[in-house]
Amino acid sequence: MLVNDLLALFEKKFDIDFLKYESEYLGEYYSYKGLFCDSFKLLYNKLPDGDLQFNDADIFSVIKLSFYEGKNKEKESRCLYMKNQLENMECLIFDS
Numbered sequence: 001m002l003v004n005d006l007l008a009l010f011e012k013k014f015d016i017d018f019l020k021y022e023s024e025y026l027g028e029y030y031s032y033k034g035l036f037c038d039s040f041k042l043l044y045n046k047l048p049d050g051d052l053q054f055n056d057a058d059i060f061s062v063i064k065l066s067f068y069e070g071k072n073k074e075k076e077s078r079c080l081y082m083k084n085q086l087e088n089m090e091c092l093i094f095d096s
Contacts, residue, residue, distance in 0.1 A: 001091050003030065003042050003061045010042070013085070018042065036082055039066035063092070 001009075007018055007030055018030035018040075027048040032040040041064040045053050053062050065082055067075040086092055 001061055003028075003044055006042050006061055006063070009089075009091075010040075013089075016040075024048065036078060037065050037067060038069045039064070040082075041065075059093075 010032075011017060014036055016032050016034060016036065018032045020028065020030055022028045025047065027044055027046075029041055029043040031042075041062075043053065043062045043064065045056075045059045045062050047053065052059075063086075065079075067079045069075075070078075087094070
């Protein structure tokens with residue numbers, strides 16, 4: 001799926017808002033920080049210099065999640081929740 005499609009899907013599913021950012025290295029990307037994740041990023045697989053984050057031109061979007069705030073049990077709980085939610089979405093392919 002394309003980043004914009006994922007953006008709309010996740011904003012609707014989790015009732016969250018992503019902020020749009022741009023960097024020379026990553027290009028345009030979207031980021032959320034809040035209840036579900038300490039960092040939830042939607043990025044394009046193709047970087048501005050033409051390189052790919054994942055060496056597969058058929059992958060258009062990359063999702064990165066981070067859990068680093070709180071006690072280990074809290075981080076694990078949020079991680080498992082997000083993992084279960086994302087695994088139930090048939091449109092996603094995982095590589096961890």
